[in-house]
Amino acid sequence: MGRTKTIALALFAALATLATGASAPRAQTLAALPLPSPSAQPLNPAKPLAAWTAFCQRYAAECALDPNEPARITLTPATWATIAAVNRRVNTALAPITDLEHWGTPDRWDLAEDGAGDCEDYQLLKRRLLADAGLPRRAMRMTVVIDEKGEGHAVLTLVTDRGDFVLDNKVSEVMAWHRTGYVFIKRESADVVAWVSLGGVTSPVTTANR
Template sequence: MPLGASTTAPAGFLDLCRRSPDVCAEQGVEPTQVWSQARQLFWAGVFDSPSSEPAAVLAPAERDRSERRPVLFRALASSSRNLSWTPPRRSGQAWPSGAAAALQDEASVKLDLTAKDRDRIDRLNRELNRNIRQMSDQRQYGVSDHWAEPGGRAPRGDCEDYVLAKRRALIDQGYPPTAFSIALVVTPWGEDHAVLLMATTEGEVVLDNLTPRIMAWNRTDYTWVKRQAPGRSLAWTRIG
């Protein structure tokens, strides 16, 4: 997949990383670093300035006040400014600065899938598509964009939540987190949509809640917008 310029991560994803840093963790990076970076990017998007961060967010007891969330999402969604991403510093390793750093140290893993792997992944994809009930964030959470892993006896969610559920299930099956990337697309009928990319030795394939079929990314009829940089969590790039 051709990668373009660095861009900001979706607001809902950054909020998820603030609430649940383990979901966005990278090997060798402490959860506190993930939370700090996500928080910085989130508030930079809201106030259009990397250094603008209200005192309230610095206090852990204040950082997840649900009554603030709708206002923050609207503010961040309206910001068109691309934010540079500085990768978290691993112990004993100096990172280059700037947006290109995410791609200079590509850490993705390409899976060499056996027939058994393909069958297992196909079955998991179909089961989650069937078992998770489609429900909008507005109806479930009262906000326009809220990313969360579906849970409970009657899991429900929208496209991003299907993606998170599939990613979690595949990691629990033993597949490496760096083989998976979240991507945002536009459907042929003009709706924003999220899918899960899985990197294989034969190319990246798409796990999608709109179809039970797992297919190569370039065989879909989507318009590809942006994605996580391969092997990264908070680093996002445009596509093409």
């Protein structure tokens, strides 16, 4: 077995154990969640990213959609603890590196199998671990935003019964989408293997106030 696969298996095993057994910090309890708020509303179909299309060709199971799965995650204290633990642990476990430095290409989506990656790789790994922990993949949507620097950025949106929450490699807190300060451009559809526009909706707070 190559070194890359050895690193990947060790990382997946360690994070999977944490996801199913770790307790969240006190601040990340269900009682600390904001009151339910409206979700970001998908609009028209949107063009997929070329890097996402290539990723789906390499990892078809990561892009497969089961219409029989719930479209929303029912948040419980245990589920919230798992989400918070996976987000925090992946953020600290992976080494940040740009796709250009990593692969010699401007944009490549991967599962950080060698322990390093950029924003989308963090989120794809989080989704893999959360799906392994029993959360419905259909309710976990890769999302493209414009960040506080005016640059393109990828986050993972969890559609829940308490609103949409964002997992982000820039912060360890799991945040309601409207607290991020990001401009939401588009995300994966929950109904077909495709993307939908979010219309460039801007969350009403700035990242400086998160």
